[in-house]
Amino acid sequence: MDQSEKITLWVKEGASINYFKSLKEVFGGEYTENRYELKRGRTDILFYNFPICPGFDIMVNSAIHYQAVEMIREADNDPDYFHFNLIREGRAEQNISNEEKLAEAGTSTGVFINNGLFPMRSNFPANVLLKSVAIKITREALQKLMPEAQKTLETLFENNDPIFYHTHLPAELASLMDDMFHFKKSEFGRIPLIMARGLELFTLLMRSVSKLVDKDELHGLHIDDYNRLLKLKDQLLSCFDQRISLEELASEFGISVSKLKRDFKTLFNTSVYNFYTHAKMDEAYRRLKTGNFSVMEVGYDLGYQNLSKFSSMFKKIKGINPKEVLPL
Structure with missing residues (x-):
């Protein structure tokens, strides 16, 4: 198989066993009710599921593969089943479009929350380790375990509409996740140690x-919001030689500037300008790496009239001078 090909993984959102069966079908490997494992060559995938109580599961996942992987999660159509995905390490770009143009700029880590009614498309780049924790809980289990949190989820999903939330990963949660990945390798007490940290993490x-x-301060996105943002992102990635104006973009897409800024931040965890600047420097790096373009050509092609400003921005974002990227 061509290493540059992208593998597509179809999963019906819901219980962990759905993920294990899909992984087995696409990659091979072995799975049980609460574990999937594959270690072969440059592929190392290990998913553990820890059932806390009926209707409440915590999955601790790590994966790296030599090809890019696209995971398509079909909606489970169960408004009483909530899904929390916490990405600790790696890159995952959430998407619902059949056509996409990946860029390093704006790929999202952090906390993703949805009610299982939202079809999700996540893209994981090749040879990048992904470490995540997935928490799946039913409304009934939440009511028994943490009734004081019921009101929060009812507020987030009050009309049972397909909706999706994204927020940053607080430092205290990141530390607990690190403990869980550490304990995953433990030969003694692995299950109770991870369950204890998992309960604290969820709380x-x-x-x-x-x-x-x-x-x-937590704003959800609907399908129309996603489609609009993906079109906006594609437009930004196709006009590197131009200056961007939030007012003009907002007018073109028929929304206010404040909504554009808020929604973009929600999905990509960065501002429009920051995304655009980082994407330009990603593109500059790719062009320079080929050896087919000079620093001057790349700078001018990306809209910089002053090459010193281009070099300064490139070093600020990439940490090296553009000339250092050129092949010897």
């Missing part, structure tokens, strides 16, 4: 989400 996560909801 602190819900506390953090509740605070964001109370402050009106």
